Amino acid sequence: MKWTIRWRWRWRRQKKLNRSLPVDMVLFLFLAGAGVFMAVPFVFMISTALKPLDELFLFPPTFFVRSPTMDNFYDLILIFSNTWVPLSRYMFNTIFVALTGTVGHVILASMAAYPLAKLKLPGGNILFTIVVLSLMFASQVTAIPNYLTITWLGLLDSYWALIFPAFATSLGLFLMKQFMEQIPDALIEAAKIDGASEFRIFRSIVMPMVKPAWLTLIIFSFKGLWGTGSGGQGASFVYSEQLKTMDYVFSQILSGGFYRSGPMAAAALIMMIVPVLIFVLTQSSVIQTMSTSGLKE
Amino acid sequence: MSLSNQGLQEIATNPELHRLGGPDKGRAAQLFREMKMKRQGYMLLAPYFILFFIFTAFPVLMALGLSFTNFNILEPPSFIGWENYANLFIKDDVFLIALKNTLLFAVVTGPLSYIACFFLAWLINELPPRIRSVITLLFYAPSISGNVYLIWQVAFSGDSFGYVNAFLMKWGFILEPIQWLQDPKYMLFIIMIVQLWLSLGTAFLAFIAGLQGMDMSLIEAGAIDGIRNRWQELWFITLPSLRPMLMFGAVMQITSSFAVADVATNMVGFPSPQYAGHTIVTHLNDYGSIRFEMGYASAIATVLFAIMLGSNLIVQKLLKKVGD
Numbered sequence: 001m002k003w004t005i006r007w008r009w010r011w012r013r014q015k016k017l018n019r020s021l022p023v024d025m026v027l028f029l030f031l032a033g034a035g036v037f038m039a040v041p042f043v044f045m046i047s048t049a050l051k052p053l054d055e056l057f058l059f060p061p062t063f064f065v066r067s068p069t070m071d072n073f074y075d076l077i078l079i080f081s082n083t084w085v086p087l088s089r090y091m092f093n094t095i096f097v098a099l100t101g102t103v104g105h106v107i108l109a110s111m112a113a114y115p116l117a118k119l120k121l122p123g124g125n126i127l128f129t130i131v132v133l134s135l136m137f138a139s140q141v142t143a144i145p146n147y148l149t150i151t152w153l154g155l156l157d158s159y160w161a162l163i164f165p166a167f168a169t170s171l172g173l174f175l176m177k178q179f180m181e182q183i184p185d186a187l188i189e190a191a192k193i194d195g196a197s198e199f200r201i202f203r204s205i206v207m208p209m210v211k212p213a214w215l216t217l218i219i220f221s222f223k224g225l226w227g228t229g230s231g232g233q234g235a236s237f238v239y240s241e242q243l244k245t246m247d248y249v250f251s252q253i254l255s256g257g258f259y260r261s262g263p264m265a266a267a268a269l270i271m272m273i274v275p276v277l278i279f280v281l282t283q284s285s286v287i288q289t290m291s292t293s294g295l296k297e
Numbered sequence: 298m299s300l301s302n303q304g305l306q307e308i309a310t311n312p313e314l315h316r317l318g319g320p321d322k323g324r325a326a327q328l329f330r331e332m333k334m335k336r337q338g339y340m341l342l343a344p345y346f347i348l349f350f351i352f353t354a355f356p357v358l359m360a361l362g363l364s365f366t367n368f369n370i371l372e373p374p375s376f377i378g379w380e381n382y383a384n385l386f387i388k389d390d391v392f393l394i395a396l397k398n399t400l401l402f403a404v405v406t407g408p409l410s411y412i413a414c415f416f417l418a419w420l421i422n423e424l425p426p427r428i429r430s431v432i433t434l435l436f437y438a439p440s441i442s443g444n445v446y447l448i449w450q451v452a453f454s455g456d457s458f459g460y461v462n463a464f465l466m467k468w469g470f471i472l473e474p475i476q477w478l479q480d481p482k483y484m485l486f487i488i489m490i491v492q493l494w495l496s497l498g499t500a501f502l503a504f505i506a507g508l509q510g511m512d513m514s515l516i517e518a519g520a521i522d523g524i525r526n527r528w529q530e531l532w533f534i535t536l537p538s539l540r541p542m543l544m545f546g547a548v549m550q551i552t553s554s555f556a557v558a559d560v561a562t563n564m565v566g567f568p569s570p571q572y573a574g575h576t577i578v579t580h581l582n583d584y585g586s587i588r589f590e591m592g593y594a595s596a597i598a599t600v601l602f603a604i605m606l607g608s609n610l611i612v613q614k615l616l617k618k619v620g621d
Contacts, residue, residue, distance in 0.1 A: 018520060018530050019423075031420050031432070034413075038436055038494065041448045044460075048448070057458065112345035115338030122332055127346065130354060136552055136605040137357045138578060140585050141598040144370065145356035145363075153351075168348035174548070175503060178541035182510070198337035212506035220499055223441050268445045275441045276434065283430050 049265035072262035085242050094245040098225040101166035105221045109172030114202045117180035135170045161237035172217050179213035215282040223275050364595035381596035394572045395580040407554035410496035418504035440498035449491050453477040481573030484565050500546030507542035537620035547612045555605050577601050
């Protein structure tokens with residue numbers, strides 16, 4: 001396995017099929033420019049989070065922090081120590097909802113995507129079209145019907161009110177189906193001749209082949225659930241304070257306006273850390289799988 | 298349990314099953330046999346679709362139905378036919394402003410962000426693996442970061458503390474601070490910048506994953522068949538073999554560029570001065586969560602849905618031409 005990676009890498013470096021140096025240079029300058037545009041607000045955010053109060057209101061404002069301090073983070077902890085539900089409970093809620101929702105969605109959506117992509121089921125196309133269409137309907141108006149169904153099912157004010165709808169989002173099925181379409185039919189036929197059940201084929205052939213896809217889906221789903229509380233539907237399905245998520249609490253506490261821009265930057269920084277970690281973990285394995293398994297006939 | 302679910306699923310998925318006893322008996326029987334043969338497939342998709350119909354499809358259908366009613370949440374909805382739609386286009390001037398803004402917005406940010414997503418993903422794919430994940434993170438970070446984009450608000454802040462104003466004043470371009478977020482002239486433009494900054498999201502990562510799963514032997518084969526430079530390779534090999542991801546990305550980018558609302562509301566406030574930052578979805582939020590006219594809000598959502606659907610059909614047609 002290691003050998004393949006090294007071989008492929010060297011091949012790319014040595015031969016560089018269809019590439020020329022001048023165009024390479026121009027393209028990478030462009031890439032660098034775009035990178036700066038993307039990064040500037042982050043540098044700004046990090047430096048704001050580290051700024052002491054007097055620097056926050058300096059004129060002319062400075063871009064970089066001069067004497068970095070952790071004051072904003074202490075302020076944040078101070079603000080939080082006044083809430084009657086401990087911060088750790090909010091943290092647990094967020095992590096639990098995000099993890100369960102992500103795992104369930106990835107598994108269920110992939111399971112449903114395989115027959116739609118490869119088995120040519122009667123009615124399959126209709127189902128798939130409905131899923132894609134539902135992506136285009138504004139979620140603001142489905143909130144009320146959703147609230148009604150959740151009430152009927154007795155799920156109101158529980159974790160499941162956040163988790164079950166997350167299982168059924170359209171995005172995952174659409175993504176997984178698009179990727180599974182690229183798997184050669186011959187592979188699946190071969191497994192069928194060897195007597196494998198559909199579930200077996202799904203588990204041991206299809207899923208390993210679309211690993212980049214579901215690793216990416218983990219990021220999407222986790223990211224979506226991590227920020228689920230603020231303004232989204234979640235806030236209205238769960239009203240017990242001890243079931244609310246971090247994101248919701250942050251947005252409540254930090255809607256204090258400009259004078260809280262320091263703690264706000266600190267909070268934003270903290271909220272980012274976990275999705276970024278998930279991203280780094282999954283993305284590095286996306287890159288590894290890519291080198292070992294091409295979708296080949 | 299699983300048996301009954303499966304039966305339900307079959308009926309739900311196949312309208313033709315209802316005609317079992319009809320004149321088409323032979324075809325129906327054949328279809329039924331095919332479905333029986335592939336029952337494992339239906340079992341795989343059943344759990345997802347049961348939840349999907351309860352939590353996603355049903356609410357959408359109900360909202361579609363509500364768009365023909367007058368519904369204020371407290372009283373039961375009363376049927377009023379097409380009145381909501383008629384009011385929307387004839388009486389509601391603000392909706393027309395919102396429609397204009399949204400279209401303008403989508404026409405600029407939609408294609409730009411879609412092309413940027415693909416182009417940047419394609420460039421990143423050329424980099425060595427280690428650097429690649431760092432750069433991917435850098436580009437994806439804005440969409441992972443919740444409401445970090447509020448930092449733009451500080452940057453464009455209307456007083457002289459705002460970074461843009463402060464620097465422009467320092468360098469002598471302007472003497473007075475510009476009210477970036479209050480002046481209708483600049484509002485839409487600033488929302489566009491922020492939205493573009495946020496737009497390297499779902500589609501971008503899907504493209505990256507797609508490019509990484511690409512069959513490298515296709516490119517080698519292409520080189521033998523006379524492909525001479527990277528642009529030909531892009532057009533004749535990379536793009537066609539990524540078609541499913543391109544379709545996916547198109548749907549995602551269209552949905553996000555038509556549905557812009559949070560950025561607008563958080564950046565320029567609601568309602569924005571002279572409605573310059575008013576979009577279809579902010580209009581919808583106004584009726585849905587402030588005035589509680591759910592019937593009217595549902596009608597707005599349906600119109601938005603129709604617009605998205607239309608642009609999707611056009612884009613899908615264009616995508617079929619890729620690589621010809």
